[in-house]
Amino acid sequence: MNFDFTEEQLMIQQAARDYAQRELIQDVLEREEKAEFPARHVKNLAELGFLGMMVSPEYDGAGMDSVSYVLALQEIAKVDASVAVIMSVNNSLVCYGLQRFANEEQKQKYLKPLARGEVIGAFLLSEPEAGSDATHQHAVAEDKGDYYLLNGTKNWITNASSASVYIVMAQTHPDKKSRGINAFIVDKNTPGITLGPHENKMGMRSSDTHSVMFSDVKVPKENRIGEDGFGFKFAMMVLEAGRIGIASQALGIATGAFERALAYSQERKAFGTEIFNHQSVAFKLSDMAVKIENARNLCLKAAWLKDNHQSITVAGAMAKQYAADIAMEVTTEAVQIHGGYGYVKEYHVERLMREAKLTQIYEGTSEIQKIIISRSLIKE
């Protein structure tokens, strides 16, 4: 066992921290209030290499490991979870999916600009009637010989209007059920694609979320990822890796709230002393610290397994479920410690609390993670 980070990992953590504490913090409240996409920050983070962190340098990525990715996402999410989710979708869903499963031509054409962060991507799986249960895809991709004809609606799509590249899952062979699903790389500006209105969300308001409608959209045959019918497996394997991203984001949200509550508890006085000196507050912080440490260890363990090419099915689910759930708990307590100040926007913790909620819902709800974990318990 070795819990030490490498010099590079620490430098990446510091770089992410510097960017978050110097730049993101400046306008996070304003962007969140206006639900404004952080275009400038995405561009800066791309230049620093944060949008294709784990893509190999051969395809213009930074070639970093997953442990670095966890550390970086945590720092970004401490300050701005919206930016963290943009990063997470691009890195661990879109880039990861293409790097692992796309063919050489697809990588040259699509992965490279995505890894450089010149364009960003979106991952289109959820549907109005299929969120957690992805086996039933209503979107259809009809095989028309040299192209597919795509029809249907996708819901809750992060980066929907900012992305240039879509990865879309749709049903080609309904009789084969999930084995008939395909995954496609779709240029967003293909005719027939329209966006629903910007979702007016409770939190992570500056990431742009829309529904996306496909109406007779022609997708070239060469844009299918993998063999015919590989789409569902593709989506599941990508989501599995993606959990590390969302778990790290949740961990960051929790850490951000914790650090603010800890600092506040040493400044704010009540009954003649800093409130940290009241056991009721100190013990809350102690509980929060333990939860964060656990979540961090789960995230890093999952990342380590991935870096060492071992299965992350269970570890990723555990990290995602636990980190999301404790993010909700920790942020709620952070608001409580701040008292009335915690309920106003300037103090950030109410925002972190709203952001935490989404981590329990998207990319597999906590309940879905528990299904995965519990099933693994009785497997041979």
Place this chain on the structure above:
Amino acid sequence: MKILVLISNVPDTTTKIRFTGDNKSFDTNGVQWIINPWDELALTRAMELKEAGAFETITVANVGTQITESTLRKALAVGADEAIRVDAVPQDAFFVASQLAKVAEGYDVILAGIEASDYNGAGVGGMLAELLGINSVSAVSGLEIENGALKVHRDIDGGSQVLSVPTPVVLIVQKGIAIEPRIPAMRGIMMARKKPLNVIAPVDAESKTEFLGFELPAPKAACKMVEEDNAKELIRLLHEEAKVL
């Protein structure tokens, strides 16, 4: 032209300062080390000038033990091309300047921060110039290089000046030399590992000063509050009680 940027390894500026051993030495336990903020700005300006074609390579140098290597690596990650570490415990400014004098020969421009944020010595840059027998300009807040000629902006009391000064020269820089330090890009971080970090043995040099002990300031009396609507009372207090008006 060749440029050398002097790098001091200092505790993060938000570090809580504590002392150990009868208040004789700084407690480095749990301290996070960073590039001295002024040195970091110097490096940033050096990078900008390199990108504009004024220099081909940037060398950074530090006097310190192995713990300073991660700080030098950071400088390499930001964009310096090679690093030199003189392997010694820095004793005082004269000791450090004497070490650097051995590595600084042959550079046209040497950039040093106005002071290090730990011991605030403000001595190394000027001493180094004197030891090398070359020019120095202090309080430098801007540097431009055109066709090998230096245009140096420096702050003077109540204003600023633009100077020309021949090389080799030590420029002792402060705020303004660059806007904001750079965050290393991931590519830079990966490349840093492959860049040379040369460790060299120290030369004999005596220290002329010695820290005898440290002390934390006494806690301040509580702030006396005046109501917003009664701000005039503040002027009365400053006049009659504090006697500063």
Place this chain on the structure above:
Amino acid sequence: MSVLVYTENWDGKFKKLSYEMVSLASAIAKQMGITVTALSIGHVADDELKSLGKYGANKVLNVQDNRFESLDNKALADAVAKAASKEGAKVIILAHNNEGKAIAPRVSVKLNAGLVSGVIGTPLSVNPFVVRKKVFTQKAFANIQIKSDIRVLTFAQNSFEIVENNVDTAVEVYDPQIADGEFNTKVLDTHKITGKVLLSDAEIVVSGGRGMKGPENWGGLEELGELLGAGMACSRPVSDEGWRSHEEHVGQTGKMIAPNLYLAFGISGAIQHLGGVSSSKVIVAVNKDPEAPIFEAADYGIVGDAFKVIPQLIEAVKEMKTA
């Protein structure tokens, strides 16, 4: 043997800090049983030169040489070192400001002397020679022994009260005979702020932070500053945003100041800011946020809107002046 003071002047008059340094030198000279020599470079009238005697200067070396106007660090250091040798100086005192910091390290090497920068007040002892200074950017004090026979100090302004101590003073015209070749710094352009109070020499400083919301709102602060004869300062975000010139930025990475009174409006008091102002004798904070860390450092505070407070202060100062 003597204590040598490198004095500074502004528009032909000695800066207040020159008197502080001569007073300090006089105190040190007494402890060591030696005399005080002041070095004046530039155009200062004889009466003004003689005025140093009031604070204990036994001798004033008057250097009139226009070449020094370029503030060439090397040539100036040469001149100071030569004067020090001529006067058998055991201690050389310069100001801890742009000029002093530029010259002192070079002088120390020339004289084989130990250097301590930013010394506060008199030495704790002269044998051994132990001085005190702030370290970790104002967060702690250190006692430092200078082991060499000659010592160079830069003196932290406002850390020693001016003391009158009349002695007979001799003004001696002095030419340190620096060769032309030593002057290599050429001034191409000088931009001097005139008619304004020097921030580094100001006894009162009025300072604004991000809470002032924009450069258009500085009118009230400037009016207050003018009434008080104060220098104007600002916090880092303000100069970074370009609301005010970076010459006004005070803080750990900007200017370090130590006025008698520091008035901070709309400045939250980040640790880096406090690092640059905490040597002020009295700190006043006006901030909307009662939790702003500046109140921890302040002596007087108002929790409230700077825009409501400033007009009241202006009025009160006017009343005080007419009273």
